[in-house]
Amino acid sequence: MLIDTILTPALFHLHSKDIENKQVVVIDILRATTTMVVAYENGANTVVPVEHLEDALFYREQGYLIAGERNGVKVEGFDMGNSPQEFTKDIVEGRNIVLSTTNGTKAINACSAAKFRYISSFRNIDAMAKTIIENNLNVLLFCAGWKDKFNLEDTVFAGALAQQLLDNGFTTNDDATRMACSLWNLAKPNLAAFLADASHVQRFKSLHIESDLEVCLRFNTFSGVVRV
Template sequence: MADKPSVEVCFSPDRFDLYYQGQPIVVVIDVLRATTAMCVAFEYGVEKIIPVSSLEEAIEYQRMGFLVGAERNGKIVDGFDFGNSPTGFMTDKFNGKTIVLTTTNGTRAINTANKAETVIAAGFVNLDAVNQYLKEQQRDTLILCSGWKDRFNLEDTICGGAIVDYLVAEGSHISDHDSSVAAKYLYQSAKTNYFGFLKSSSHRRRLKKLNLQEDIKYSLTPNKTSVIPFLKEGELIKLG
């Protein structure tokens, strides 16, 4: 019998090159809020999302006439029409459109991972769909947590741990790295009450100060959608 594929967790983009060993699939997670917002955007009819890492790139797309959103430090950047609020995409005004998005952490993580054969975006909101997809693919997988400015964060790690926990329990994957074991145990500690467990997390406190409680609540609610954002030639599309 062939060896089972592996699933491992990398805590932040600056560690990516240490963990990436040519895995065919990279799952990028930015629970609060980029990958959650991307799922919502596709659910509400966005056709494509172009993720860019810098404000300079975003401005160039703006000059070309694209709809461009930008977020830094939890806030919409002056001069842009939207940021990465999931609730901000719950509208038909983006239906059928290609949009450009840059965020503090999530879009940079996606672009960091773009050397992989397959890059998808995940959060709690599409957790079951991502788990099922990875189980069916039966390929080595690296979970890349976007973190906060290259630092570890709880919410992305817990979400990554949920994926590891599922795939290992199902017997479809194996996991060896201590980072993955830690992520799995954090998830097991948090799974009955994400809100309570993450109450003191730095980014939840940061967003609460910005009166973004609705975004927090939505982002920490599992399985709101079956959408899986998929990177194709530098653009995110809806898988399938």
């Protein structure tokens, strides 16, 4: 089985061939796909990703909690933003939630034709790897990036996941996957330090949400996978 890594949504078209026979993992570590994993960890019933804010408002009428950010800031009038720390057990347990984010939702929508479509984060990386291996299909690791640009944190996660797959019989012909694995092997002794210079982490600092970072870089707090 083959691994390909899509570094940004702007490169998705190069990998869309035969997608109906592939499994895809969408990666938006800071913060959409981490936040979705946290919501499920804390007992949410469902988390629906949507692209447009108006779509979220439609779900509110159905009793959903609505969550969303634009440029890293919570949308006015929404129940939550996109910080995983807002998705606590007392708020999300048993609830249906709709989440609208800048980059993650765009990537999720782009690959809607995939046979299996997941979102993942460091918080459930081992479970995700296990499921990909069991599915035994070619896999696309789809980094959401930032406004179509490459970013470090999504790519490092893709490398961490790819490395587990390579260690379990998957192969790759893809330079982006090889690069992601190299980055991961460089980053893993101290992931937070490696990412300290990343653009998105700098953006976090300017928004005073550094404490989210620690939440987003925690490993295997959830043993399930999230299919979307």
